[in-house]
Amino acid sequence: xxxxxxxxxxxxxxxxxxxxxxxxxxxxxxxxxxxxxxxxxxxxxxxxxxxxxxxxxxxxxxxxxxxxxxxxxxxxxxxxxxxxxxxxxxxxxxxxxxxxxxxxxxxxxxxxxxxxxxxxxxxxxxxxxxxxxxxxxxxxxxxxxxxxxxxxxxxxxxxxxxxxxxxxxxxxxxxxxxxxxxxxxxxxxxxxxxxx
Amino acid sequence: xxxxxxxxxxxxxxxxxxxxxxxxxxxxxxxxxxxxxxxxxxxxxxxxxxxxxxxxxxxxxxxxxxxxxxxxxxxxxxxxxxxxxxxxxxxxxxxxxxxxxxxxxxxxxxxxxxxxxxxxxxxxxxxxxxxxxxxxxxxxxxxxxxxxxxxxxxxxxxxxxxxxxxxxxxxxxxxxxxxxxxxxxxxxxxxxxxxx
Ligand SMILES: [Ca+2]
Numbered sequence: 392x393x394x395x396x397x398x399x400x401x402x403x404x405x406x407x408x409x410x411x412x413x414x415x416x417x418x419x420x421x422x423x424x425x426x427x428x429x430x431x432x433x434x435x436x437x438x439x440x441x442x443x444x445x446x447x448x449x450x451x452x453x454x455x456x457x458x459x460x461x462x463x464x465x466x467x468x469x470x471x472x473x474x475x476x477x478x479x480x481x482x483x484x485x486x487x488x489x490x491x492x493x494x495x496x497x498x499x500x501x502x503x504x505x506x507x508x509x510x511x512x513x514x515x516x517x518x519x520x521x522x523x524x525x526x527x528x529x530x531x532x533x534x535x536x537x538x539x540x541x542x543x544x545x546x547x548x549x550x551x552x553x554x555x556x557x558x559x560x561x562x563x564x565x566x567x568x569x570x571x572x573x574x575x576x577x578x579x580x581x582x583x584x585x586x587x
Numbered sequence: 588x589x590x591x592x593x594x595x596x597x598x599x600x601x602x603x604x605x606x607x608x609x610x611x612x613x614x615x616x617x618x619x620x621x622x623x624x625x626x627x628x629x630x631x632x633x634x635x636x637x638x639x640x641x642x643x644x645x646x647x648x649x650x651x652x653x654x655x656x657x658x659x660x661x662x663x664x665x666x667x668x669x670x671x672x673x674x675x676x677x678x679x680x681x682x683x684x685x686x687x688x689x690x691x692x693x694x695x696x697x698x699x700x701x702x703x704x705x706x707x708x709x710x711x712x713x714x715x716x717x718x719x720x721x722x723x724x725x726x727x728x729x730x731x732x733x734x735x736x737x738x739x740x741x742x743x744x745x746x747x748x749x750x751x752x753x754x755x756x757x758x759x760x761x762x763x764x765x766x767x768x769x770x771x772x773x774x775x776x777x778x779x780x781x782x783x
Pocket of ligand 1: 462470471
């Protein structure tokens, strides 16, 4: 039992490093960039609060577990900003290696079940994963609207790009959230681009 | 439906402030103090990974929801360091007011269910709450052992005090974790106090 616990606690100490992975997005206050650990907490809170936006087949507790684990690979692979233009194949390769190393610190049964859940999230095909992805995409636009544009300015994002990169996954997993967001985005970009 | 969603998103934006509540404890690396949002994520990961340390009557998914919400009151009430000596009655009063205001931003049904879950955690009487408390107490000693003493030096903590403030709740909710921790604590304090 001690070897099992030693491995588990070793993983938990290594996971602490997610608090030092910085994302492109900022706090609502704009004060600083957020890290991937506090971001993970925040989107889990989104999933719980916004659970009534999920389809009836979604199991919110599975979604919470998925979101708890979803960014851990960034400890090795880093965060790929959604409006950056990373090499997607290269990124997928790095993240798969990260999942093997990091979840591999755990006892075999947990390594396997955590990696499987992370792969389900990444594939974004099941109802749970579609909702988890929608929630993950929804948080940043809400923050950007709040702090005057945030990452949209930095990456020179247009409303068309937002529709592809954010609108598509949100409509797939939580369409009501896109209905809420779209008029606010439209008004924001019209103002920013001087067409209002 | 829009009024409901407006209220929910208003709460989620306010909750972002938990990322700016600093705790006494530091990252494993020692680099900086951790904030209550990233701490919440980290102890949820502890609860999932260490679930086999819970009694058979514990529902881990309920524990995860509890831990997701457990520190939100700190946005108004601040963090009370476990080795500080706060006025416990005053702190409980401030936290109850914080729970009313913060969860009160949500639609009525959610305000009620979130506050009830937070009160269950605080009361620490149910199996789920006892396990959640044990996990919440377990993380800091592991970090302190890793970074050379951390908050124990700052607050001049003795092993006897640790037994009362940390040992008691861990033994109540996850005794196997105390069995793992105690020899390490004993060795650390013997070295620190020069009795080894
Ligand atoms: Ca991410």
